[in-house]
Amino acid sequence: MHIDQVPNFSLRQLSYLVTAARLGTISAAAAELHVSSSAISDSITTLEHQVGAQLCIRKKAQGLILTAAGKQIAARATNLINEANDLERDLKTTDGELAGPITIGCYPTLAPMILPVLLAEFGEQHPRVSLEIVETTQDKLAGKLESGEIDVAFVYETLIPGAPNHAQLFAQPAHVILAADDPFVSRETVRLEDLVDRDMILLDSPPSSQHTLGMFHDRGLQPTIRHATTSYEVVRTLVGRGLGYGVLVQRLKNTASYEGYPLVVKEIEPAVEPVGVEMIWSSSARVAPRVQAIINFAETTRWATHSNTEYA
Template identity: 45%
Template sequence: MGNHIDKTVQTSRAPKVPGFSLRQALYFVTAAESGTLSEAALRLHVSQSGLSLAINELERALKVQLCIRRKAHGITLTSAGKEALHQMRALLRQVEELESAVSGSGDHLSGRLSVGCYVTLAPTVLPPLLQGFSELHPMLTVDFTEGTQDALQRKLLDGELDLAVLYDMDVLPEMERVALFSMRPHVLLPADHRLAGEPKVALRDLVAEPMVLLDAPPSSLHTLLLCKTAGVTPLVRHRTTNFEMARALVGRGLGYAILIQRPPNDRTYEGLRVVHKEIAELPEAAVSVLLCWPQQVAQTRRAAEFVRYCLEDRRGT
């Protein structure tokens, strides 16, 4: 009877050998991210037929169709393929972490770290962080992606990004976050505006003038909320998703703008001068800048070190 129990325990604990290889997982992820087999084959330095065969073998092992392949139309992931892509990205990251941990590289980080940043923050926030972190870890490749908050958060949840720098606006509850610093919204005016010499500007004094609205979610909603809080309804004349375009339109005298990011240069690309003014009705308004990552995803050592570096950089240590 004892022998029977021992055999039962041994059988129940026997690990299951995966039916697919890491190579097949890598090929599938690369193909899904590239959009076409030809592009993926170039990235992987393999033949297109070999790549296609590997994906076929992966589908057979998983007993499910992962993608639809059509000539001249690239590949389209099935619902099962989208879930597999998410899981296999995580798997490949874990394998990379394992290799780094057992390779004897010590404190040297290697591999790839993918960082996203809200589009208007990127030009001033990312360069110093990327430069400083890369100098500490020269063997690590840091990629970055700019985008709107909703797009970046989708990429985080899909495993396309490890971390993202976002405003504290409409951040999903699934996100872990740390605050880096805060910024205050301001009014941007052309240098020859009638209120350019005032220390502060009331939004009610601009209500009859056209507004240039930065329409990159969630900036537009936040701007309109600020106006509502101040008790005014802005006259939106122009909308743009480009931060410098908004500044250029203001510089041309085509309206005023409410922005958060404040470049040190007070001139537009055309050399026209603009001025930044505090909002009189909202003296305490401030928005935090966050570093975010998905709660359900185990953070890699690379990501954890980047978080630590950003927090130390915030403290000036």
Template identity: 35%
Template sequence: MPPDQGDRTSGEGSAELRAPDFSLRQLSYFVAVARHQSLHKAADALHVSAPAVSAAIAHLETTLNVQLFQRRHARGLVLTETGSAFAVECRNLLLQSWDIGSGRLTDSREIQGHVHLGCLFSFAPYVIPPLMRQMADRFPKARLFWHEGHHEYLLEGLQTGAFDLALMYDFEVPSGIECIPLRAAPLQAVLPAGHPLLRRSRLTMRELATEPLILLDLPRTRNYMLSAFSADGVAPRIAHRVYSMTMLLGLVANGHGFSLLNFCPPNTHSRELESTLRTPNLVLAHSHRYRFTRIAAAVGEIVTVLAEELAFRAD
């Protein structure tokens, strides 16, 4: 029987869409190395051997005829410009694959896959634990990986694709990062119990300039806090520089000074500030470069509710 006219193709070879000479598993190995900048760290995270990861990278570079990494003794494996662009495409392809496997095509309500959430360390203890509980109850087949850190760390994670989402403030956010505003987070003065200034409902930066300041000395946070004083034409009296919320709150509680925070944890004493500084917003951020998956959207919905319910002022 002659072939049907509609089955004929022109040109030589098959017109069928064929699979490339590399696998999704090899792409996942590459993305892991790109994230960790180390074969051994990527292998540990993937629970496979380092030679298997090395072989996958070598196969990709040979098949694609490109150099994906530069091997540097001091810094490990650093993405080339081509490798960086390829890492974005690979991550989006892997995320899309997870979306297909999670039942999207059959309208299944059973969401699978994994999501990496970054959260500002100051309020992470009040968001991450209830989020983990709700995730386990509502999406038992999904996996949540959480990361806490300071503002600079979260921005870097969003830009490199280490984090799918980040709960943070919206100051000095570069282009390419979309921020969904959740609520205003005005700057507040945190004071020791019994401090005379607690008798006031609102305070000025000039009133605080003579008090000993406990400065949270972290990238971007430091400059933001100090700009609150310079915006009102006064200079702070820095008594201590700290690098953790635990030390900051401990020093304040023991009467060694006051501090400035946008979020005041429970059992602290704070007052609103009269300042010309722009009030930042608490936002849920993600990068435009990377695919937004079903599981990321589901986590975002839960985080949004938890953030809205969070008490930003303790008293």
């Protein structure tokens, strides 16, 4: 391919802009990149002159907000920088072995099931690939895939931000957890109508809270929430203490709470729709070979899911 003209700007200038935009201030970008604030500020000013457009609005105390042109250039620059980093790694890797970082986003309650498999089994297959983990709720994933901050994420299907590529790994229906001495333990299944006046311990973390409350609202019910917590284990612990029941999707082999109180799982009657666990990745950014490798690994892995018989 014939190269007509070499760009006036450099990857370093683009990286300064992208980093400052990601962190929100020039001073934070300077600290991360180990350069002076004036070097970054001057670089961005020069870049603006070279492309003929204002790329950012600088606020007091060195704050920075991208303009529409700046957002467009930053998005494309991120892809260019990632490709340049991949090229550098490929040039250093002569044996064809995959190398470099992969940043994985994971919904916290999925982490105990997903992350050990990736870190142990995928890590063993590709020892020169470093896996960086970001545990976060799905509402905080918005934009992180398209910006390149996260390469691939594992989430519930109910609230996937944006329109990324996705593949379903498995699906599970929600279930009710009860203390071992709960009066409903003798029942084979539990109806939401029978729970509505009892105390609920709500997992208040999107999308779990919306999904749980939605199941009740779809049947014209309003649950009685005694406590709400963002912690999966706190829900199980409070239920184990007999302070209420819980509604969860993720199923663990451990039949006891964090404190050792036994828990019993009951299926919901009538049956509720299973919730899919999805792997998502950017639909616009180039997928690096190492990221494609982890996508292929996840799609072909037989993920362990546990039936209610293991909790009885």
